Amino acid sequence: MLAKSPSAILARSSRVSADASGAAAGTVPARTVFLNDTTLRDGEQAPGVAFTRREKIEIAEQLAAAGVPEIEAGTPAMGDEEIETLRSIVSLKLPLRVAAWCRMSEEDLFAAVSSGVSYVNLSIPTSDRQLKGKLNRDRDWALGALRHVVTLATKLGFTAAVGCEDASRADPDFLCRVAEVAKEAGAFRLRLADTLGVLDPFSAYALVRRVANATDLEIEFHAHDDLGLATANTLAAVTGGARHASVTVAGLGERAGNAALEEVAIALRQTSRSETGIDPHALRPLAQKVMEAAGRPMPRTKAIVGEDIFTHESGIHVSGLLKDRGTYEALSPEMLGRAHRVVLGKHSGLAAILKALSDQGLAVDEVRGRAILARVRDFATRSKNSVSPEVLKRFYEDSFTEEALKRRHAAVMGV
Ligand SMILES: CC(=O)SCCNC(=O)CCNC(=O)[C@H](O)C(C)(C)COP(=O)(O)OP(=O)(O)OC[C@H]1O[C@@H](n2cnc3c(N)ncnc32)[C@H](O)[C@@H]1OP(=O)(O)O
Ligand SMILES: O=C(O)CCC(=O)C(=O)O
Incomplete structure (x- = not known):
């Protein structure tokens, strides 16, 4: 078993360096918006998709070569194989941040320590519907768990971001309170997730604006494409104040998928002149690689990377x-x-x-x-x-x- 005991982990916490995941050395393009790619985590959650370690490594390498500054490379709580794969990706020392996705729990955090990443996204449901419906908990519990786990993550040497699952159905006042507690506990960023893809660009803008006005934490927006609006919502979120956008290659992800990296990168460049530092030439080979590894055909009409778009x-x-x-x-x-x-x-x-x-x-x-x-x-x-x-x-x-x-x-x- 690779996951270590809490005491062993705490003992070595001082050795977890902020740069252990190979955060970029060298030339970094001037970005105004940061694309955080989650193909290897949420992308792989697409039904029937299961990348091998080799595929994950190759995708990570291509993401780095394309200029992606940060990837969410897996879920350590899934066990030894996932932890070992994360370790392999971290050991490549690619010019990007490697983050792991964790529930807001000590157990997941300790598994993340074993994976060698320096960045963790600690996720907590924020809507009453999810808090009650799946955890049988309430807002006070959520704030307490967040404070405890984020504080522990910081002590362990992680750079921690807080993921607000189902933020789009949460009370915005509560999200602002989550931001406040996250900041106090040492988080560096807040991710607002439209987990069920219920927002439109107007409500996405309003939600992000509201929270961004209430906190000085950096905001990341994570969209789902259930209404076919993931890219549009991501652009609206950026206009609303999100500096980070969570994306996947070709929009691969749960159900209808996520905001597509290639769409967000090029749409931002074309419509608002925002720079993401992504190399446009790398996008089609990257999408081909991911779709091949996913065992899915790429639609010929797929925006930015499809065969027929020109x-x-x-x-x-x-x-x-x-x-x-x-x-x-x-x-x-x-x-x-x-x-x-x-x-x-x-x-x-x-x-x-x-x-x-x-x-x-x-x-x-x-x-x-x-x-x-x-x-x-x-x-x-x-x-x-x-x-x-x-x-x-x-x-x-x-x-x-x-x-x-x-x-x-x-x-x-x-x-
Ligand atoms: C919106 C998203 O994309 S969330 C990310 C989803 N990703 C995944 O599910 C990754 C793949 N998942 C897995 O491999 C497994 O589900 C594991 C390893 C994470 C957990 O496996 P299991 O221990 O077998 O639990 P199982 O999957 O049956 O249920 C999930 C548990 O997580 C709990 N949970 C869900 N979200 C959170 C959270 N943010 N914080 C704490 N606990 C949570 C659920 O309540 C449930 O616990 P319970 O059985 O005590 O009610
Ligand atoms: O809470 C998060 O980190 C986001 C999780 C996610 O993938 C989602 O809510 O769709």
Whole structure:
């Protein structure tokens, strides 16, 4: 058993250095918002997802390479395997903070000591619904437990943050009181969790603003995507005063998942010019790695990292893009290390056909171009796929045959 006895842990507490988890040495980009990635903790809580130690290590390395300043790498209370994995990640001395998630309990905290992390997120339910419903406790108990466990964590040498589970359904006055006690007990940050994903951007803003005005603790916001609003709520929380956003790669997480790291990083940059220090080029390889390890396919439409996000088919769009890319492209593919692409399919128009032919050194007049377009549409509908350059070339060659001439005639006559 790796977890040590409380007395053994207290005896060595003075040796727990604030930098044991490899907090960054070297160049750190100027950030205005800090993304705390919890792919290895809340991301892995997605049903059926179970990373191996090797996968966790590789994901941690990629997160560091992408410029993520802090990761929540696991839950020591889960036992020896998780503790050993956390130790392996800490031992890499990556240029990021490695934190562990703990319930507000001595037992979890002692397991965290065994894991070698320096940062702990100590979580306590803050809504009456959860306090009563799952713990059969009340607010006074919560404040007492918080004071006791955070004080102990500080004595043990941890840098401790307090996680307010179900903060979005909690009494805001009570959250302010939690912030006060957390601060007195030595916590450095308060995490407001929208555990059930019930907030919208207006209520997320109001909640964070309210608590941020009442405390000088740094605020982190942790969103869930049950209403499809996790990223929007995270941006609103940042506007409300949160300097830290809890995110996961590709939004992997409990139920509908969390706020996606790549969405929050790029949306902040595009909409409010906030800098997170994340390398945009690293986002797609990172998402591919995480989805592969999670055993889940990445939706082609996934914002920022999906296969199709810079691919255009519709005739009107392609016609516009050919004249001026800015007509249908607001996000730069190059900024994300990607390339703009046009495909031929059911929604193509003549301009796209002519351009695709000319890319192969071929030219046709409008009538033949429209006949080829009719075949492209037919092919795409039957095959449910785009038309490749090879198939297009065949349509081009066919367009000289008698049969094609007939088809062309029918197309022109509309029969
Ligand atoms: C919103 C979130 O994402 S919270 C994080 C969720 N993460 C996880 O659950 C991580 C994976 N979990 C596990 O491996 C296990 O549940 C463990 C190791 C944490 C606990 O395992 P078990 O001892 O078997 O307990 P079990 O899972 O059945 O129940 C959870 C216990 O934690 C208690 N608990 C829940 N939240 C807290 C809290 N913040 N502080 C203290 N205790 C808590 C529950 O009341 C329950 O205890 P009880 O059985 O005395 O009522
Ligand atoms: O309390 C916390 O630390 C957040 C836990 C969590 O993942 C959640 O509430 O969704």
